[in-house]
Amino acid sequence: MFRRLQINNKNHNVTSQNATVEKTNSDSLKSRWKKCYYDYCESTSIHGIQYLGEKERPMLEKLFWMLIFLVFMYCCSILISNVYNKWNETPVIVSFSEKSTPVWQIPFPAVTICSETKEEKQHEFDFTKFYNYLLNHWENDGKITLDNDFKNISNFNYLRGLLQICGNYLTNEMIFPKLPDLNYFELLNKMAIPINNSYPFCQWRNKIGSCSKLLVKTYTDEGICFTFNGLSVDELYRPNTYQYKYYKKYLKTEKKNSLKWSLQNGYDSGSDMKSYPYRVLGAGSRPGxxxxxxxxxxxxxxxxxxxxxxxxxxxxxxxDVPRVSHQYIRIPFGKEVLISVKPSMITTSDGILNYTPEGRQCYFNNERYLKYFNIYTQGNCELECLSNYTLKQCGCVKFSMPRTSNMKVCNESKISCYDKAEDELLKEEFAQGLTDSTLNHRGKTKCHCLPACTSLAYNTEISQADFDLLNFAQSSKGLLEYYSKFDGLKMSRLIIFFKENQFITSKRSELYGLTDFLANCGGLLGLFSGFSFMSMVELIYHCTIRLWHNKRRV
Incomplete structure (x- = not known):
């Protein structure tokens, strides 16, 4: 029993010793932190903190300085928050460039021309006649009866082809039966007026020649049109698209070398006046x-x-792939129209390459992949998005939309569907953009087709005068002979040229970079408290190295 009491006393002594050691260590750690605190308050460069570390300072004064310090820190944090929001939400500013740009540094605008006359009556197909026939042969339920009056099925196919490019209102109340698929490209091509019959001659850079050497056939939502100075199909479309395959197979157009130009990088330094897209050396109608x-x-x-x-x-x-029905200029018969062009170009500085597309509100060409197009532009992106949305809503796409060979083309029974799909897409884009928008830019949408970081638009000034073809023809024997060959000939003239020899470009650049943000934050912290990066180093030093040295001294 005595031995057991000795053991219990021994254990009690060990426990007491451990408790004493723990208390000593705790007191030692507390004293080390206290010493570091007083040392920091005495030596720090932050204003007001030194008063909190003076041992003889009355508690009321310490509370006063603590309150002042907290109020100043609160005000400083509010202002820094404002600076951060400005840096985060508006890092980019669009301003005028420091110098003007000569017009020969950019391409002459691509010009897409669409005739309102969609077919020749020499095909013995009168759209008005057959359309009225169609209206008069409806059943009570609105369906069409195809009887023996349509002996030539090609006439009905011609009607179907023209309904795709005539006014959509023509089919609003029609209910078509199940119809076989058609190749609308080939169908419209058969009915189209030959290029020389609509565009007898052209003049480019003061050289008169045949329009067939300058214009390239283009299939748009307006039907068959012709484009001057546009990129070739190899450069616009991806090889998996129907447009690429059809153009390469059926349209034997001359390949123009435009590999020395891109909108983002401009013309190569070694390119000359023969490079494509074409460009002019100056302003005025003569080189236009x-x-x-x-x-x-x-x-x-x-x-x-x-x-x-x-x-x-x-x-x-x-x-850009032309969308003529969305933006166009009217050229009526019997007029001479002059279009004076003033370019509007936006470039982007290298300083905002590291920003996200949403932050700078634009895409570089390699940042956004398009399924149907090789080149990213806002217009190409919107057209691709519309094609995908129409396919989802209608199960098919309009014949002119970019597509792959396995995508179904909408026939006449789906005209109202793809017409409605475009309106619905615009409404969805508006609703999504409005919901997620900020003060400075719209929010992310289904299409999210931001502008290209380098974009080029052509602003126009238009003037016109009467073009008296008859009196003009009678003044010259050669012109009169030409006029006499055609019955009911109508003519207009169009001239397009740059208004000035140079223009001022706009440029996206940093409004608030990281350096500006840190400078603003440092200035506010210095103004309110005298805080700097050295003050931060002091704080870290006292909490680590100084504390560790104090421990070693104990």
Whole structure:
């Protein structure tokens, strides 16, 4: 029993010793932290902290300085938060460039021309006649009865082809039966007016020649059009698209070398005046583009295209696929129209390469992959998004939309569907952009087609005068002979040129970079408390190295 009491006493002594050691260590750690605190308060460069570390300072004064310090830190944090929001939400500013750009550094605008006359009556197909026949042979339920009056099935196919490019209102109340698939490209090609019959001659850089050497056939939502100075199909479309395969197979156009130009990088230093897309050396009508436009009265169809006859002109960047029905200039018959062009170009500085596309609100060409196009532009992106959305809503796409060979083309029963799909997409884009938008830019949407970081637009000033073809023809024997060959000939003239020899570009650049952000934050911290990076080093030093040395001294 005595031995057991000795053991218990021994254990009690060990426990007491351990408790004493722990208390000593705790007191030692507390004293080391206290010493570090007083040392820091005495030596720090932050204003007001030294008063908190004075041992003889009354507690009331310490509370006063603590309150002042907290109030100042609160005000400083509010201002720094404002600076951060500005840096985060508006890091980019668009301003004018420091110097002007000569017009020969950019391409002449691509010009897409669409005639309102969609087919020749020499095909013995009268759209007005057959459309009225169609309206008169409806059943009570709105379905169409195809009887023996349509002996030639090609006439019905011609009607179907023209319904795709005439006014959508023509099919609003029609309910079509199940129809076989058609190749609308080939069908419209058979009905199209030959290029020389609509565009008899052109003039480019003061040289007159045949329009067939300058214009390239283009399939748009307006049907068959012709484009001057646009990129070739090899450069616009990806090889998996139907457009690429069809153009390469059926349209034997001359390949123009445009590999020395891109909108983002401009022309190569070694390129000359023969490079493509074409460019001009200066302003004025003499080096510009001139084209004569003509049509025959007997070929005009007023049900298909309405009361306005003539041509639609769309000016766009060479790397953009034309969407003529969205933006165009009217060229009526009997007029000479002059279009004076003033370029509007936005470039991007290298300083914002590291920002996200949403932060800078633009895409570089290698940042956004398009399924159907080789080159990213906002217009190409929107067209691709519309094609995908239409396929989802209607199970098919309009014949002119970019697509792959296995995508179904909408027939006439789906015209109202793809027309409605475009409106619905715009509404969805608006709703999504409005929901996620900030003060400075719209939010992320389904398409999310931001502008290209380098973009080029062509602003226009238009003037026109009457073009008296008859009196003009009578003044010259040669012109009169030409005029006499056609019955009901109507003609217009179009001239496109740059207004000035140079223009001022805009440039995206940093508004608040990281250096500006840190400078603003440092200035506010210095203003309110005298805090600097050295103050941060002091704090870290006292909490680590100084504390460790104090421990070793104990």
């Amino acid at each position: 583009f001139f084209i004569a436009l003509q049509g025959l009265e007997k070929n005009m169809d007023y049900i298909c295209r309405g009361a306005v006859q003539g041509f639609k002109i769309h000016l766009h960047s060479p790397d």
